[in-house]
Amino acid sequence: MSRRLRMVIGGLLVGIGLLWTLQGLGVVGGSVMSGVTLWAVIGPVVAVLGLSLALSGRHHT
Template sequence: MRTALAIVGVVLVLVGGLWVLQGLGYVGGSFMSGARQWFWIGLGVAAVGLVLAVLGVKGRRG
């Protein structure tokens, strides 16, 4: 379960990072390119992914 959580977290970080770059206009070819709301959405998705990845790697200790 922890491995799956870490994998999902990493995927979310990568997707969020892509959306941030599209929102800032660095990646073109999409309706998301240059639209600032995708910067914020991507930032949020990447942050959630980072938390999930860290939880997946660290796991529960107790």
């Protein structure tokens, strides 16, 4: 996988993870995911995986 692709996918995963976290915590409403604790747990996991992927793309030689 190319460096740029890793960084783009990683960035998208970080954004999705943050959104899911905020929905799970009830900060962002208007979804069936809003206020559901499961998404407050899954969101940070996805965000950390995305950050890891983006950083691996940044430091990949």
